[in-house]
Amino acid sequence: MPKQTFFNLPEKKRQHLINAAEEEFARVPLHEASIANIVKSAGIPRGSFYQYFENKEDIYFYLLKEETDARRIKFFQKLEEHDGDIINAVTDFYYEFLVELPDDREFDFLKNALLHVTHKIEDAFTAAFKGKHDTGFFNEVIEMIDKDRLNTKNDTEIYHMLQIVIAVVFRNFVEKFSKELSDDEAIEHFTIEMNLLKNGLYKN
Amino acid sequence: MPKQTFFNLPEKKRQHLINAAEEEFARVPLHEASIANIVKSAGIPRGSFYQYFENKEDIYFYLLKEETDARRIKFFQKLEEHDGDIINAVTDFYYEFLVELPDDREFDFLKNALLHVTHKIEDAFTAAFKGKHDTGFFNEVIEMIDKDRLNTKNDTEIYHMLQIVIAVVFRNFVEKFSKELSDDEAIEHFTIEMNLLKNGLYKN
DNA sequence: GTTGACAAATGACATCGTGTCACTTAAACT
DNA sequence: AGTTTAAGTGACACGATGTCATTTGTCAAC
Numbered sequence: 001m002p003k004q005t006f007f008n009l010p011e012k013k014r015q016h017l018i019n020a021a022e023e024e025f026a027r028v029p030l031h032e033a034s035i036a037n038i039v040k041s042a043g044i045p046r047g048s049f050y051q052y053f054e055n056k057e058d059i060y061f062y063l064l065k066e067e068t069d070a071r072r073i074k075f076f077q078k079l080e081e082h083d084g085d086i087i088n089a090v091t092d093f094y095y096e097f098l099v100e101l102p103d104d105r106e107f108d109f110l111k112n113a114l115l116h117v118t119h120k121i122e123d124a125f126t127a128a129f130k131g132k133h134d135t136g137f138f139n140e141v142i143e144m145i146d147k148d149r150l151n152t153k154n155d156t157e158i159y160h161m162l163q164i165v166i167a168v169v170f171r172n173f174v175e176k177f178s179k180e181l182s183d184d185e186a187i188e189h190f191t192i193e194m195n196l197l198k199n200g201l202y203k204n
Numbered sequence: 205m206p207k208q209t210f211f212n213l214p215e216k217k218r219q220h221l222i223n224a225a226e227e228e229f230a231r232v233p234l235h236e237a238s239i240a241n242i243v244k245s246a247g248i249p250r251g252s253f254y255q256y257f258e259n260k261e262d263i264y265f266y267l268l269k270e271e272t273d274a275r276r277i278k279f280f281q282k283l284e285e286h287d288g289d290i291i292n293a294v295t296d297f298y299y300e301f302l303v304e305l306p307d308d309r310e311f312d313f314l315k316n317a318l319l320h321v322t323h324k325i326e327d328a329f330t331a332a333f334k335g336k337h338d339t340g341f342f343n344e345v346i347e348m349i350d351k352d353r354l355n356t357k358n359d360t361e362i363y364h365m366l367q368i369v370i371a372v373v374f375r376n377f378v379e380k381f382s383k384e385l386s387d388d389e390a391i392e393h394f395t396i397e398m399n400l401l402k403n404g405l406y407k408n
Numbered sequence: 409g410t411t412g413a414c415a416a417a418t419g420a421c422a423t424c425g426t427g428t429c430a431c432t433t434a435a436a437c438t
Numbered sequence: 439a440g441t442t443t444a445a446g447t448g449a450c451a452c453g454a455t456g457t458c459a460t461t462t463g464t465c466a467a468c
Contacts, residue, residue, distance in 0.1 A: 005415080005416065008415090008416090044417090044418095045417070045418045045419060046418080046419070046420095047417065047418050047419060047420095048416080048418070051415095051416065051417070051418095
């Protein structure tokens with residue numbers, strides 16, 4: 001977490017710094033990003049950066065969380081819109097994400113994150129869906145899901161269903177970025193996989 | 205790829221260097237590993253390292269490929285043993301991987317890789333299953349699969365089934381390592397998810 | 409309005425890591 | 439032996455990180 005001094009900063013200066021950081025993280029993935037570039041672009045001295053943040057990761061995960069928090073709200077909206085149909089909700093979510101493309105900087109930021117995923121980054125992303133246990137979002141999703149459509153009413157199994165869906169959604173994002181699929185191709189692939197998940201891979 | 209000079213090295217010296225590198229990559233993930241440590245531990249001068257490899261990534265992905273190549277062969281064996289039943293094959297594969305634990309160094313090496321996955325690392329792993337298009341391994345798997353068990357005979361859909369299976373297998377490995385699950389827990393989770401994949405998430 | 413105390417700002421610096429390059433040594437071939 | 443080609447070597451230039459002693463700013467109390 002950023003230090004208190006960061007939040008005490010005048011709005012304008014704080015935005016400047018955030019912009020500079022986003023720019024750098026859109027340019028290159030986390031491990032290639034340099035604090036030197038951020039402070040240079042933000043026009044602040046190096047020492048100041050360390051007044052506000054512990055290190056590079058600190059500001060990175062702060063920005064990433066900001067980003068994913070916004071998406072989580074979107075996801076819950078979709079889940080409600082689709083009456084707890086998790087597959088429809090997630091498909092709509094994926095579709096909307098691709099179509100109303102974030103601006104270039106945001107796009108590149110997420111692209112870099114997804115193509116250079118570490119476990120911590122994946123956690124930050126998936127927290128948008130399943131939430132941390134202590135925040136209770138996971139349970140919230142389970143409650144909102146329409147269990148009548150599902151093959152089971154067992155919470156443990158539903159938990160694993162969510163894990164599967166998240167893994168496949170994630171994979172599709174990565175594939176979209178790494179193979180530079182068009183939106184249409186990406187959505188086609190996504191739909192095929194969601195249907196396979198629904199109906200199962202094997203004959204019954 | 206390592207340079208020719210590396211392969212020209214006397215067996216013993218080469219093994220020494222490989223050992224030193226594996227040790228370092230077992231200690232910390234790729235981006236924290238230092239060439240300084242490797243050459244120090246291997247007892248070779250820094251300049252020599254660059255005679256053999258382009259950089260850190262070069263030796264890392266070489267080692268990772270060695271590792272995954274061995275596993276790919278195992279996977280094909282399993283696929284044959286289980287008469288093309290991909291889920292059974294992959295479950296057996298997962299089980300065996302966990303039980304006949306690699307030695308500590310190998311274990312930590314893979315753990316570090318899996319917990320700090322980048323797209324390139326994931327590719328190296330999944331290549332073990334699906335192979336590169338140009339090597340034809342993907343087609344090979346498709347041919348070996350018993351399509352009669354599947355919900356479709358369409359190659360495109362089967363391709364996506366494989367992608368799904370790979371994504372879920374991958375997720376289970378990461379979960380096992382990140383949550384430090386016992387082997388029993390890991391296998392239980394895996395089995396649940398494989399059954400969900402087989403039968404589908406939704407009622408039909 | 410001066411003082412004192414605390415928070416924030418600053419940039420030089422110590423440290424460490426990378427990749428290169430000019431030079432040395434060894435090997436192979438004539 | 440002499441020449442050419444490959445491999446070995448470590449000092450060095452460069453760039454990045456995180457720290458710290460010092461300076462600057464702020465604000466309440468007197």
